Amino acid sequence: MRELFENLTDHKASISIASGETMEASGVGEIVITVKDGNDCPTPIRLQEVLYVPTLGPNNLISVRCIQQAGGTVVFGGATQDRVGIHMNGVEMGVAKLRRNTYVLSVDTPNVHMNYNQSIAVRAASDLTSSPKVSGTLMEWHQRLGHQGFDNIKRLAKTDTAIEVKGSLTNPTCEYCQLAKQTRIPNSNPATHRATTPLELIHSDVAGPMATLSLGGAKYFLLFIDDYSRHTTVYTIKSKSEVIDRFRQFKLEMENQLNTKIKRFRSDGGGEYTSKEFGQLLEVSGIIREQTAPYTPEQNGVAERANRTIVGRTKAMLFAAGLSDSLWGEAVHTTVYLKNRSPTSALAKGMTPLELLLGEKPHLSSLIPFGAKGFKHVPKELRSKWEPNSIRYTFTGYAGTNQFWVLIGNKIHITRDLRLADTTRNPFPQTPSQVSEELFVPIPIRESSLSIDNTVTSSSEDPPVHNPHPEPEVLENLPPLPQTPPGIHTPGEFPPDTIEDVIHIRQPPAPPRPPEEVYSARPRRANAGQLPARFREPNISQLAIQQITRQPSEYHAYHTIGSTEPASYREAITGPNQRNWKEAIEEELSSLHENKTWVIAQLPSGRNAVKCKWVFREKKGVEGEIVRYKARLVAKGFTQQYGIDYLETYAPVVKLGSLRILLAVAAFYNYEIHQGDI
């Protein structure tokens, strides 16, 4: 196949295949293939980033996912069930026809198989059954943990046994974090005195105003950080006058939960903190105020740094999820939730704020990337005939133990039953679907849930609020997200930014899907359908983690024609592993012979001989390696005629009624009930 490549350059990559083994790619290049549509009309297409895998043999694979990423649509079925159409801008460019359970792309050049099973992540399935340990690459964890620094993740992996980082430990580059977090190189930080007990020192800061109001109408977020544990509490607020109420709330809650009192309070000289009322509140509570000097935010370093961390991660999460800025409130809450559950360099090795504050280790086994898409089934009673069976929602945060905030239409709801489909980015806002209000308990958006006591006014006694935080403004000056607009493509000359995704076997692991599902490239429809029941519990291992970087770090290929089990006797004795299969056949025949299963006789006239066939199975070990070749002779029972070849078919099955009666008898007489298996 090497001769097909143009511009083949050396490139090492390993591709995990369905059997659990890996294949090595030795190069990457471009290939021009000529696909043919249903009418055999040829179109030359240039595939870029095609991996050269010498061991793949005569069969080549093309990734459905990559076609989709390039803006194409892959339509299963259509006119006849035995074909798959590849559409670009609604025009069928090529067609793959069913040949022995595999869709084979009609091309003039090499045989290319539609790797339509590509999204079945075998790894995910085995994770589910084997151990509670959740593994992922650094990048995957980075996304699950709300775009945290890679060093933090490594720190976490060292201490949390549920987390396993596989693959390379060199820090990859997250495109979205670059967009969101890049800053000047910092000056060296002066060491500060650290609090030794919880609530000894609280740092506070307000960030905002944001250019976009949150869904609840908030404009700012307010942080309270415990110096000892670095536990962060965030409130999204509509105006700075809310700060005092939120501080009251925070103070009550923390002091009650932790059985200790706030000793010192550090903030900048913002009007919200210097107001008379705030001063009185601190005074009556016996809290010493530590106000920073004007224009020296360094002195409020902890809060300012947290502020930057949170803004950075929040932005990355929003970019990665492709969600609108108006969800910043939910994203900030999620960031803080995750931050409190992750180590930070300010704490002793691997400690997390929550652990230090409450003494319990947070559970990290069921984290979900912000913006993950899910589906909720709407009961039949609550929808009319033509309404969709499920409504789509977007995961927007953790509301508590096994409760999640989800976005439906443009409302935030709470749900216990989170079923995730995929993490494919959706353009926001989505077309609001008809949501039955009964489905979820709509709750007021958090930001607006408290009425505001506007005792602090921005009148003469209150100086204009100084806002030293430049970060929020950045929100509106974001560079536009790289997008692949569905431009007009003439065959053979794709714009380079779209074609680069039409590559060979480059797929991020995706969640298992029901096999009967029809796929298409329209992003929202591609994931329609729910996960099977066993996948409903949110579990990271099932979640697709989007591969964001262009850097092809991991490849998966699940070859649908990979099964080497022969379909017939002829295939078994002529195909690969024929020696093994012949042995297996011999074994079965000698066993049948030993049992005197039959004698050779003459077919009586007027009778028909029951047909039989060989069934071949590869018995696989835990690693997917073949441990045994098994051949079994089976009779084709359906070729038997009732009354001639058989009279009674009978399955000895106990009636449920008798079982219940006898169990009742057993209960009454206290008989023992034992069970056996033959």
Place this chain on the structure above:
Amino acid sequence: MEIPEGVPIPRTSANTGTPVCRLLRGLYGLKQSGRIWNKAWDDFLIGKCHFKRSAEDYAVYYRISRRHTPLWTLIWVDDVLWIGNPNDIKESKQELGLRFPLKDLGTAHFFLGMKIVRKLDERKIILSQ
């Protein structure tokens, strides 16, 4: 049954007709498979172990032991459930174990997808699915 692939076909002559396999034993896939299995089971329980088969439910067998205690044996294809006195159950398991490769699963907690929870002191059995 037709002669399977891999088995040498005996020489035929014009007057012997088509050679076939006359089945003496069961084979996977046959319509009779279930019946053959049940027959073996039935023959053994009734013929050798002196069980009687319930006329109401052919999958329920019972016998009265020397100790005048009843023992029921229920079958669901290849699952067996015994109900009765522990000694009788033990005896029956030993008998069956001689004839069939029996796997003793002990006290039943789960049968046919039903969870069986006993409350001996209250004489209750709680079933749940």
